[in-house]
Amino acid sequence: MxxxxxxxxxxxxxxxxxxxxxxxxxxxxxxxxxxxxxxxxxxxxxxxxxxxxxxxxxxxxxxxxxxxxxxxxxxxxxxxxxxxxxxxxxxxxxxxxxxxxxxxxxxxxxxxxxxxxxxxxxxxxxxxxxxxxxxxxxxxxxxxxxxxxQDSYSTTSDFASTHSLTAIGDLAGVEEALKIAANSELDVRPYGPEGVKEVYGVDVTVVPVEDSGGPLTVQALLDGDVQLADIYTADPAIAENDLVVLEDPESLILPxxxxxxxxxxxxxxxxxxxxxxxxxxxxxxxxxxxxxxxxxxxxxxxxxxxxxxxxxxx
Amino acid sequence: MTGSPFLDSLRWLGDSAHWTGPGGIPLRTLEHLGYTALGVLVAALLAVPIGLYVGHSGRGKGVAVAAAGAARALPTLGLVTLFALLVGIGLTAPLLSFVILAIPSLLAGAYSAVESAEPATVDAARAQGMTEWQILTRVELPLGMPLLVGGFRGATVQVVATAMLAAYVGSGGLGRYIFQGLGSQNYPQMIAGSLLVIALALVLDLTLLLAQRLTAPPGVRAS
CATH class of the missing domain: 3.40.190.10 (Periplasmic binding protein-like II)
Structure with a gap:
């Protein structure tokens, strides 16, 4: 923060x-x-x-x-x-x-x-x-x-509806390789790739975009460079771009x-x-x-x- | 962990686990050098011909000096962000920024190299019937070569020290260690990344300094 x-x-x-x-x-x-x-x-x-x-x-x-x-x-x-x-x-x-x-x-x-x-x-x-x-x-x-x-696994509403996604665990059913735009430290955070693999059985790789969920991260998601982005949940960009914050029923992400x-x-x-x-x-x-x-x-x-x-x- | 981040960063550098694989130091260093080389080369293709023309003809010097000065004042992180918002994440945005960063030194090096030739020498060459192209390539450039190489030296050191910003928008290079270390409070890793960038900058600076010495023609070496 x-x-x-x-x-x-x-x-x-x-x-x-x-x-x-x-x-x-x-x-x-x-x-x-x-x-x-x-x-x-x-x-x-x-x-x-x-x-x-x-x-x-x-x-x-x-x-x-x-x-x-x-x-x-x-x-x-x-x-x-x-x-x-x-x-x-x-x-x-x-x-x-x-x-x-x-x-x-x-x-x-x-x-x-x-x-x-x-x-x-x-x-x-x-x-x-x-x-x-x-x-x-x-x-x-x-x-x-x-x-x-807090951190989130967010995606576009298009991607969410195409793959019927509401929670992070639903990503396990997506065929393509999943990439998340986020600060590079997500790689070493407990709720990073290792955590989602362990808790939800989902494979993701981090594409480092170091503006902390700012405009560049949102842009990477909207451009389709990545399917997911770590955007802080109080960020107005979520509503503005009609993004979907995937639910985290197992409380993987620190509140x-x-x-x-x-x-x-x-x-x-x-x-x-x-x-x-x-x-x-x-x-x-x-x-x-x-x-x-x-x-x-x-x-x-x-x-x-x-x-x-x-x-x-x- | 010894409690001293500097000692810990040396320990981090000595850990063999950090020297292999896709995130290892050799690959990240190569990426870093590659971005630097690409940035300086693209900038050279643009700036050196213009600089040679300006130096030889004396035309447009005011514009060249002003443009180079203005470009020096541009903050590179701002450029990277601006370009990334326009063209998306990846290598294009940082590379464009590195080119803009490298142009002023290269431009200044090129025109001052050509200008540095004694007017009397240039006149003598012209009087002997040399074409303008011959004067440029056989008289002015050989005499001014150390200055031109000096332009490359300045540009290279600036770009290699700034190339960590590639990691800001999804590319690799040594900036990965620095940004990830900063974000996860892993200061030994962050300092280790910085030390690697410093070492690269010193090696490149000394290599090009040597090249500057070697390219000086025998007659002017004393000056």
């Missing part, structure tokens, strides 16, 4: 692909312009307000979720220091552990694998439980959302439901406000939020405000 997003921004910066441009357009907040010195200009927001530092990955969708949290916390009277677009887990998790950051939207499976690389795929509830054990002292996860943003990871400074009032957002954030909501960023090029602050108002959270 972190790496693909970094690249997506790089692409945007290089002016390639309108999708990537959309991603970059939303990532314009300057991490330095908030004067976020710990203790420095804190508690100037009225009745001794607590300053909470909210971070986000360098991934436009993650920033929108962070902004949802930021706006409900501000409505609760907290002062929020926005530290968006931080990048990789290796960078921001130590910041959370040291107390420089207080809150960041994370994804269940990837967060658990960061602390326990051997963690097997499981249901979202089980992963959430395992995270309680795995997280270091001082950090905790709040409730997780229905919305998730990546959105989950806030919080420091001790997030008290019960703050946690309740954040979980109010989480409770309403469905899979369709996340796709729609992403669509407004990528297609409509709206800023994450505007997107967040619109959604929170619509849901009665502001």
């Amino acid at each position: 972190t790496i693909h997003s970094t690249r997506r921004h790089l692409l945007g910066a290089l002016g390639a692909g309108s999708l990537a441009l959309g991603a970059a357009a939303c990532g314009s907040s300057d991490p330095f312009d908030e004067g976020g010195e710990e203790g420095g200009g804190a508690s100037d927001g009225g009745s001794g307000a607590v300053t909470l530092a909210i971070g986000s990955q360098a991934y436009y969708s993650n920033e929108i979720i962070a902004e949802l949290f930021a706006q409900v916390l501000e409505a609760e009277g907290f002062t929020v220091d926005r530290q968006y677009q931080i990048g990789q887990r290796e960078v921001y998790l130590p910041e959370l552990e040291s107390g420089s950051l207080d809150l960041l939207p994370e994804y269940l499976g990837n967060l658990l694998q960061h602390y326990d690389s051997e963690a097997p795929s499981a249901s979202p509830e089980e992963i959430h439980g395992a995270l309680d054990e795995a997280l270091p002292e001082g950090l905790r996860v709040l409730d997780f959302a229905g919305a998730s943003d 990546q439901n959105v989950v806030p990871v919080a420091s001790e400074k997030i008290d019960e009032t703050a946690a309740t406000a954040i979980e109010g957002v989480i409770a309403q954030l469905s899979a369709d909501d996340l796709v729609e939020l992403n669509r407004q960023s990528v297609v409509d090029q709206a800023s994450s602050a505007d997107i967040a405000e619109g959604w929170l108002t619509e849901k009665g959270l502001l």
Whole structure:
């Protein structure tokens, strides 16, 4: 999640692909312009307000979720220091552990694998439980959302209807050699070729396209260079191109439901406000939020405000 | 695993399992060299004739210099992505980008090679009744050969260092190790891939430096 997003921004910066441009357009907040010195200009927001530092990955969708949290916390009277677009887990998790950051939207499976690389795929509830054990002292996860943003075996609706495909296992009946466009690391992931062979008896080979399910990956699928593509499930490109996400009844693919990871400074009032957002954030909501960023090029602050108002959270 | 990614990358390079098969180091290195050679050769077919013409005739020099300068400023990853969106994944998109990357050095090398000949020498050749073609091929080019080879040297080193981007859009080469290592946090593999690219670039640079020395005509070697 972190790496693909970094690249997506790089692409945007290089002016390639309108999708990537959309991603970059939303990532314009300057991490330095908030004067976020710990203790420095804190508690100037009225009745001794607590300053909470909210971070986000360098991934436009993650920033929108962070902004949802930021706006409900501000409505609760907290002062929020926005530290968006931080990048990789290796960078921001130590910041959370040291107390420089207080809150960041994370994804269940990837967060658990960061602390326990051997963690097997499981249901979202089980992963959430395992995270309680795995997280270091001082950090905790709040409730997780229905919305998730995870790898998928996706195909075109044409290919799916020709071969009557609804689940990954149905691919076992397809005669032609199957290729999936994905970042090359899929080759070594548990849900990669080895995993689908073992669990579903399907042979696939990875065609590396390193833009993390971005425009090039979608293009390779639409061009027919590959029959399958690994596209993140919250990507608006799935609906836009009428793609079919093949079901994964055996939970081979790690669930990546959105989950806030919080420091001790997030008290019960703050946690309740954040979980109010989480409770309403469905899979369709996340796709729609992403669509407004990528297609409509709206800023994450505007997107967040619109959604929170619509849901009665502001 | 020793805890030091650099030592681990050397260990990764020493592992015999990484030296065989379709994903092995010899094949990936050959692919990488092949992409480089193809990119530089196609670029040379375009840039060298134009550079020789510009250098010999003095015509269009402003345009050539401006075009070469502008091409240098193009970000190659952006080009690869742009071309791949137009022509699809595979080798065409990165190859086009490598050609564009290689053209400025080759163009500059070619026209400066021809220009470097003393005007008096060129006049003397003309006075002896040499045709323009003879002046170019027997006087200007031999005298400027080190500069032309220098253009190839610059282009080759740039392309070999950038050819990892072929792996970004479904092709092979040493970039496979780098991208996969990055994506799966296998940093020893990523560093090993980078070390291989660095080694290739150094070998090619030194080889072409040697070629530059050897092609210098005896009379001008001192300069």
